[in-house]
Amino acid sequence: MPYPLIPAAHLRLYPVSAIRAMEQASDNQQAPVSLMERAAAAAMRLVTTLMPEPGAVxxxxxxxxxxxxxxxxxxxxxxxxxxxxxxxxxxxxxSADSQASWQRCSHSSARRIQAEQLTAVHGYFPYQLIIDGLFGIGLSRPVSGLAADLIRAVNRASELQRIPVIALDIPSGLSADTGAVVGGTQGIAIRASHTLSFLGNKPGLHTADAKDYAGHVIIDFLEASVSADVRETGVLNCANTLPAMPKRAGNSHKGSFGDVLIAGGAAGMSGAVLLAARTALFSGAGRVYAGMLEAIATDYLHPELMCRPLQQHVLQKEIIVAGPGLGQSDSAATELARLIAANHTMVLDADALNLLAQQTPLQSALQQHTAEKILTPHPLEAARLLNWTVAEVQADRIAAASELAHRYQSVIILKGAGSVLCQPGNAQYRINTSGNPALATGGTGDVLAGLCGALLAQGLTAWDAACLACWLHGTAADDLCLNGTGPVGLTASELIPAIRRALNQHIALGQL
Ligand SMILES: NC(=O)C1=CN([C@@H]2O[C@H](COP(=O)(O)OP(=O)(O)OC[C@H]3O[C@@H](n4cnc5c(N)ncnc54)[C@H](OP(=O)(O)O)[C@@H]3O)[C@@H](O)[C@H]2O)[C@@H](O)CC1
Ligand SMILES: Nc1ncnc2c1ncn2[C@@H]1O[C@H](COP(=O)(O)OP(=O)(O)O)[C@@H](O)[C@H]1O
Ligand SMILES: [K+]
Known part of the structure; x- marks a missing residue:
C-alpha cells in the first residue's frame, strides 16, 4: 500500500483570497526577485526535469x-x-511584472504564433511539451470564444499525441476554489498532465473536475513565508493526516469493540445491509447486527452476523448505521424515527438521507438528536437535503458540505471524486485524496457506511471515524487497481477484505 509522504505544508489548502494576501505580503516586502520571476524559474526547473534535452515547446x-x-x-x-x-x-x-516578462520574451528567440494557426489544425501538433499559462487564479468567467477554441484544440492534440501539458498555477478554466470547470457544461478547461501551483496548495486541485484536469499536482511555495494571519481553510485527508486507532488491550473482549446495527433491507435490498454489515465485521466491530425491514436474509458466508427483522431488534447501546437498502416506505420512515429517537451515535446513509430530505418530522427529530452523527450523501442525496440542484452541489462541493454540516449539525462526507469532509462548528474541511473511478459501482457506499459504523464502535469520534473511513475506503480501491482488480469490474464485496488489510496496515504503521 503506498503511504505517500507529503510534506506538511503541501497538505494545507488555501482559497484564492489567502493566496492573494500572500502575494500582497510578498509585494510589500519588495524582494529583489519578483514572485513572477520565481514562478517562471520554478516552471523552468520542472520543464528541464521532465525534458532535459531541449525540444519543441x-x-x-x-x-x-x-x-x-x-x-x-x-x-x-x-x-x-x-x-x-x-x-x-x-x-x-x-501589470508591471507582466510587461517586463513580455519584453524579455520579445527579445528572445521565442516565436509568436496566432491562435488561429492552432485552432485550424486538425492534424499534427509539432510539439513535445505544452505549457498552459492562459488563466490562473484570476479567471473570472467561463472561458469562451477563441480561448475556448484554443483549449479544445490543445486538449484534442495532447490526448491524441500524448503530449504532456504543464498547467501553470491551475489548469486554465478550472476554479482554484472549487475544482469545478467554470461555467459547468458551458465552460471548458485545459486537461493537464502536471499542474505546477504557486505559493500554496488549493482545494480546486483535488476535488470535483480536478481529478480529470489537474494531473500530477506539484506545489512550489516560491520561497514566500506564510504570515500567521493567512490561514488555510482546509487540509488534504491522506496518510499523513489520519487519526490513530485506539490500541487493543490484551485483556479485551468482544464488548470492548462495540456493537453495530445496520438498519435497512427493504424487500429485495438485503444486499446493501449485508455489504455494510460484513464491512463492519471485517473492520473490527465487536458484534454486528443486520436489521432487515422486510427482506429475509441469513448470511451463510458470514454466520457471525446476527440477521434479524429490524422491527424486532431491541436497541441497547449500539452504533446505528441507518439507510442501506432501507427504502422510502412508511414503515421505513417509522423505523428511522425510532432509531433517531434512541439518540445513539449514528451514521445516516442512502434512503435514510432521502427520507430525511422529504420529511419535516424526521428533520425535527434529528434536531433533538444530540449524540454524534455522520451523514454520507452522494451529490444527488446532498442536493435533496439542501434543496439545491446536483449541478449547484458539484459547482461548489465545499460550500455544499459545509452548509450540510451546519444545517444538520453532523459530520458530513460529501462523496464522489475528492470526497469533502466537514464538521459542525469548525470551518476547516478536508478533501480525501484516495480512491478512483473503480469505486463508481453499486454497493461501495454501503461499504463506506459500514466502515464508519465499525470505527465509531471502536471509539473514534465521528470526525476521526469519517476521515479514516474515507481514506481507507479509497486506498483499498487504489490497492486493488494496482493488482488488476479494477478499475473495471471491482465489486463492493472485493473492497471489504482490502479495507481490512489497509486498516491493519494503518494500525501497524502507527505502532512503529
Ligand atoms: N498570486 C501570486 O502570488 C502569484 C501569481 N502569479 C501568477 O499570476 C496569476 C494571477 O494573475 P492575474 O491576477 O493577473 O490573473 P490571471 O489568472 O492571469 O487572469 C486574469 C486575466 O484574465 C482575464 N480573464 C479572466 N477570466 C477570463 C475569461 N474567462 N476569458 C477571458 N479573459 C479572462 C482577466 O480579464 P478581466 O476579467 O479583467 O476582463 C485578466 O486579464 C496566478 O495564477 C499566477 O500564475 C505568479 O506570477 C506568481 C505568484
Ligand atoms: N470517481 C470516483 N472517484 C473516487 N471515489 C468514487 C468515485 N465514484 C464513486 N466513488 C466513491 O464510491 C462510493 C459510492 O457511494 P454511493 O454513490 O453511495 O454508492 P452506492 O449507493 O451504490 O453504494 C463513495 O464513497 C464515493 O466517494
Ligand atoms: K493556467
Missing part, C-alpha cells in the same frame, strides 16, 4: 499575470536552446 499565454509567468518561461526556455512557439491571447493593460 508550445506556450499558451493569457492577458494576466498567469500569461506573464508563461512569457517569462518562454524567454528562459528559448535562451536554454528550446524551440519555443508562444501563442498569446492578450487584452487590456499588463
Amino acid at each position: 508550445l506556450i499558451l499565454a493569457g492577458p494576466g499575470d498567469n500569461g506573464g509567468d508563461a512569457a517569462l518561461l518562454a524567454a528562459m526556455l528559448a535562451s536554454a536552446g528550446y524551440s519555443v512557439d508562444i501563442c498569446a491571447l492578450l487584452s487590456g493593460a499588463l
Whole structure:
C-alpha cells in the first residue's frame, strides 16, 4: 500500500483570497526577485526535469499575470536552446511584472504564433511539451470564444499525441476554489498532465473536475513565508493526516469493540445491509447486527452476523448505521424515527438521507438528536437535503458540505471524486485524496457506511471515524487497481477484505 509522504505544508489548502494576501505580503516586502520571476524559474526547473534535452515547446499565454509567468518561461526556455512557439491571447493593460516578462520574451528567440494557426489544425501538433499559462487564479468567467477554441484544440492534440501539458498555477478554466470547470457544461478547461501551483496548495486541485484536469499536482511555495494571519481553510485527508486507532488491550473482549446495527433491507435490498454489515465485521466491530425491514436474509458466508427483522431488534447501546437498502416506505420512515429517537451515535446513509430530505418530522427529530452523527450523501442525496440542484452541489462541493454540516449539525462526507469532509462548528474541511473511478459501482457506499459504523464502535469520534473511513475506503480501491482488480469490474464485496488489510496496515504503521 503506498503511504505517500507529503510534506506538511503541501497538505494545507488555501482559497484564492489567502493566496492573494500572500502575494500582497510578498509585494510589500519588495524582494529583489519578483514572485513572477520565481514562478517562471520554478516552471523552468520542472520543464528541464521532465525534458532535459531541449525540444519543441508550445506556450499558451493569457492577458494576466498567469500569461506573464508563461512569457517569462518562454524567454528562459528559448535562451536554454528550446524551440519555443508562444501563442498569446492578450487584452487590456499588463501589470508591471507582466510587461517586463513580455519584453524579455520579445527579445528572445521565442516565436509568436496566432491562435488561429492552432485552432485550424486538425492534424499534427509539432510539439513535445505544452505549457498552459492562459488563466490562473484570476479567471473570472467561463472561458469562451477563441480561448475556448484554443483549449479544445490543445486538449484534442495532447490526448491524441500524448503530449504532456504543464498547467501553470491551475489548469486554465478550472476554479482554484472549487475544482469545478467554470461555467459547468458551458465552460471548458485545459486537461493537464502536471499542474505546477504557486505559493500554496488549493482545494480546486483535488476535488470535483480536478481529478480529470489537474494531473500530477506539484506545489512550489516560491520561497514566500506564510504570515500567521493567512490561514488555510482546509487540509488534504491522506496518510499523513489520519487519526490513530485506539490500541487493543490484551485483556479485551468482544464488548470492548462495540456493537453495530445496520438498519435497512427493504424487500429485495438485503444486499446493501449485508455489504455494510460484513464491512463492519471485517473492520473490527465487536458484534454486528443486520436489521432487515422486510427482506429475509441469513448470511451463510458470514454466520457471525446476527440477521434479524429490524422491527424486532431491541436497541441497547449500539452504533446505528441507518439507510442501506432501507427504502422510502412508511414503515421505513417509522423505523428511522425510532432509531433517531434512541439518540445513539449514528451514521445516516442512502434512503435514510432521502427520507430525511422529504420529511419535516424526521428533520425535527434529528434536531433533538444530540449524540454524534455522520451523514454520507452522494451529490444527488446532498442536493435533496439542501434543496439545491446536483449541478449547484458539484459547482461548489465545499460550500455544499459545509452548509450540510451546519444545517444538520453532523459530520458530513460529501462523496464522489475528492470526497469533502466537514464538521459542525469548525470551518476547516478536508478533501480525501484516495480512491478512483473503480469505486463508481453499486454497493461501495454501503461499504463506506459500514466502515464508519465499525470505527465509531471502536471509539473514534465521528470526525476521526469519517476521515479514516474515507481514506481507507479509497486506498483499498487504489490497492486493488494496482493488482488488476479494477478499475473495471471491482465489486463492493472485493473492497471489504482490502479495507481490512489497509486498516491493519494503518494500525501497524502507527505502532512503529
Ligand atoms: N498570486 C501570486 O502570488 C502569484 C501569481 N502569479 C501568477 O499570476 C496569476 C494571477 O494573475 P492575474 O491576477 O493577473 O490573473 P490571471 O489568472 O492571469 O487572469 C486574469 C486575466 O484574465 C482575464 N480573464 C479572466 N477570466 C477570463 C475569461 N474567462 N476569458 C477571458 N479573459 C479572462 C482577466 O480579464 P478581466 O476579467 O479583467 O476582463 C485578466 O486579464 C496566478 O495564477 C499566477 O500564475 C505568479 O506570477 C506568481 C505568484
Ligand atoms: N470517481 C470516483 N472517484 C473516487 N471515489 C468514487 C468515485 N465514484 C464513486 N466513488 C466513491 O464510491 C462510493 C459510492 O457511494 P454511493 O454513490 O453511495 O454508492 P452506492 O449507493 O451504490 O453504494 C463513495 O464513497 C464515493 O466517494
Ligand atoms: K493556467
